[in-house]
Amino acid sequence: MAKRRRKFVQCPNCGYTFEEVNNYCPNCGQENHDLNVPVKHLVEEFFESTLHYDTKFLRTLKYLITRPGYLTEKFNRGQRASYVPPFRLYVFISLFFFTTVAVFASKNLVMSDTTSASERLKTTDPEAAARILQADSLARMRVGFTFGDTAAAPGDTTGLIINEEVDNKFRSFLENEEQARQRLLKNISFMMFVLMPFFGFILYLFYRSQRRNYVEHLMFSVHFHTFVFLLIMFAILLEVVFPRISTEEWVFLISTVYLFFALRYVYKESYLVTAAKLLPVGFVYLVSLAILFVTTVGISVLLS
Incomplete structure (x- = not known):
């Protein structure tokens, strides 16, 4: 959709006299477009130019969901004007995705440690609280001594010191649950951008x-991850409406089927060859995802 310009006769920045064909000032480069208009027009232009509020966005969304690999194929062939650019689509969908996660699913990211559990049990079951604290202390001592024995001579306290520092970092990270969730969400969004x-x-x-x-x-990767974001977002909202429904298996299954047909459409190989490549591609991807996620959590704790 062509941009509807409200052109000046003269450039308000340098005074150059425009010709009808000038969309930008040849002298200073400023756009020949009057922005001194009612807010309604500015809002309409915002949706039209940045979010593709018009039919282009709806068409792109339809093909993204219903035709795996179609948008990637069109982009690679140079047929791009009719669809939202891949990165702009990803940014737009990811904003809604992480907002949905923050509002409805971030509580699942909260981890509780044994100290908070024991504190809650003090008023209800003092004996159970004592057992939890004792087990936690013994576990940390075993880890510390093991680390010390393997890293240095027997009796070295290096392992205990390092273990205690990590333990303190972890407990500090859990002290403020809201801050912990926000830090994790921020780092996970960056992780997905790296992935x-x-x-x-x-x-x-x-x-x-x-x-x-x-x-x-x-x-291909941008379009695939955009679809996965949409799918997970829909699954989260579905579980909010129907709390007893579990969607994790369905999200994994649908994502795998979508990836298979997208690979088949874009790379033009047989169903058998595509299936044979899907297994190692999926395995490497899942291992990379797991490593990045563990690394992200570790960094979030250490930087808390």
């Missing part, structure tokens, strides 16, 4: 015989 180009690199390795540019694989 996206890495998944593109995985595809580049597995499909290097097709001699495609890395950007083509990256666009």
Whole structure:
């Protein structure tokens, strides 16, 4: 959709006299577009230009959901004007995704330690609280001595000191549950942004015989992760409405089926070859996701 311009006769920045064809000032580069209009027009332009509020966004969303790989194929062929650019679509959907997670699912990120559990039990079951504290102390001593024995000579307290520092960091991280959730969500959003180009690199390795540019694989990864965000967001909202429903297995199954058909559509290989490549691609991706997630949690704790 072409932008509707409200053109000046003269450039308000440098005074250059415009010709009808000038969309930008040839002298200073300022856009020839009057923004001194009612707020309603500015809001309409915002939705039109940045969020693609118009039919282009709805068309893109429809093909993203119903035709795996279609948008990637169109982008790689250069047929891009009719659809929202991949990164703009990803940013728009991810904003809603992380907002949904923060509002409805972030409580699942809260972890409780043995100290808080024992404190709650003091008023109800003092004996149970004492057993929890004793077990926690013994466990930390065993870990500390094991670390000390393997890293240095017997009796070295290095392991105990390091273990105590990590334990203190962990407890400090849990003291403020809201801050812990926000830190995790922020770091997880960054983790997903790192994972996206890495998944593109995985595809580049597995499909290097097709001699495609890395950007083509990256666009596949962007579209795939955008769909997964939409799917998880829908699953979270479904569990909010129907609390007894568990959607984790369905999210994994639908994502796997979607990935299979997207790979088949974009890379034009047989169903058998696509299925054979899906297994190692999926395995490497899941291992990478697990490593990145553990690393993200560790960094969140250490930086708390």
